[in-house]
Amino acid sequence: MDVPAFTQLFPKLYHLTFASNLPGIRQHGLLSTTALAKLHGFDEDELRATVTERRRCIQQLHGVTLRDQIPMNEKKMKTCLVGVSIPEWIALLNTKIFFFLSKEKALEFAGKYADYENVLLETDTAGLLTTHAEDATLCRIHPGAFLSNARPRGRNSFIPIAEYLYKKSRDTPAELTLDTAVPNILDISQITTLG
Known part of the structure; x- marks a missing residue:
């Protein structure tokens, strides 16, 4: 699938974050956990x-609120990961920024954090991929969710858009990921406060 076809099929992408992170996003743009750690000089x-x-609870460090990683069940990870160790997989996921392709899925995810004020960024896909298509990949499954029916996954689960095969709606990816910061994310997104 090429980028124009992807953009036509999915004109909006959805990123969920805690409202407490919005000032940092205004100042630095949208960053991965690893980039945030580097920016704020996290110690060892x-x-x-x-x-x-694996983050077993929500963490607040240096003014950043990080979501927990409860769906990353270690027992399931041992049987599902291909060609990568558990620490390597966790580290890899933390280098990425994740977008849902469906508002409904993003809101469903937000419901799990209903006790917190969340912010949904409804992002213009064309605006995002105009500058970041080379850093974008698609994943058929939610790479951080290891639930009862968890499927195998590894580094090749992240597929460049141009290599992703899409024929029918059942081929819809679960998420789009970026391996780079998005400094202008708020210029190309509508902000909705949830909760």
Whole structure:
């Protein structure tokens, strides 16, 4: 699938974050967890707790609120990961920024954090991919969710848009990921506060 075809099929993408992170996004743009850790100078213990180990609860460090990684069940990870260790997989996911392709899925995810004020960024796909298509990949499954029917996954689960095969709606990816910061994210997104 080429980028214009993807953009036509999915004109909007959806990123969910905590409202407390919005000032940082205004100042620095949208960053991955790893990029945030570098920006704020996380020490060794903080890096381990946020970037290479599963976050078992919501963490607040240096003015950044990081979502937990409860769906990353270690027992399931041991049987599902292909060609990558658990710490390597966690570290890889933390280098990425994730977007849902469906508003309904984003709102469903937000419901799991209903006790917190969340912000939904409804992002213009064309505006995002005009500058970031080379850094974008698609994933058929939610790469951080290891639930009862967890499917195998590895580095090749992240597929460049041009290599992604899409014939019918059942081929819809679960998520789009970016391997780079998006400094202008608020210029190309509508902000909705949830909760």
